[in-house]
Amino acid sequence: MAKNRAFARLSPSSQLYGMHDSDALATFGYVVRALDAQGIGYLHLTEPNAKALESGQIQIEHVAQTFRPMTSVPMIVNGGFDKAKANAALAAGEADLVAFGVPFIANPDLVERYRQDAALNKPDPATFYGEGPGGYTDYPALSEYSAAPASATN
Known part of the structure; x- marks a missing residue:
């Protein structure tokens, strides 16, 4: 079967x-x-966002941990992950991939920032889903000086 x-x-x-x-x-x-x-190709699950966690109005707090045992298909998770939390979820087998939304909006070079353990730009939610490029193309990238190769320990 295909x-x-x-x-x-x-x-x-x-x-x-x-x-x-x-x-x-x-x-x-x-x-x-x-x-x-x-036998779907993959399952993408979202964790509760920060606003939901703060309000206490969440239906299932640990989505990846809850549903991973229920499926054998590749699983992608997103929502509230930073580098450490993503690596922990992957290491624990809670997901096969972690997707980043908001961190990528504010950091178009997110992969390189994570590789270098560089500071992240702070996202500005007031500019999300609006008209024009503001908030999408004007976040600063890493400087030329901080673009040195990552160490072997990262």
Whole structure:
């Protein structure tokens, strides 16, 4: 049988636009297992965002840890990850890949910054999803002076 090229992205902890489920674990657990049975190409799950964590209005706090045992397909996670948290999730087998959204918006050279353990630009959410390039193309890149090769220990 040919490998399924479909994928799914789920946000089990999101309550965006009033979304709520009285038993999110049962609902999303069923969906994750059903998608696994279909042999989807990969499953992309979002962790709760900082705003949700601060408000205490989260349905499932540790999404990757909760759903990894329910699926055998490659799993991508995102939401609130920094370099250390991403490496820990990968090392623990909670995901096969970590996606970065907001850190990439503010740091188009994010991979190199992580490689060098360089400081990150602070994102400006007020400029997200607006018109024009402001907030997307005007974040400073690493200087020529800090672009030295990373050490063998990073």
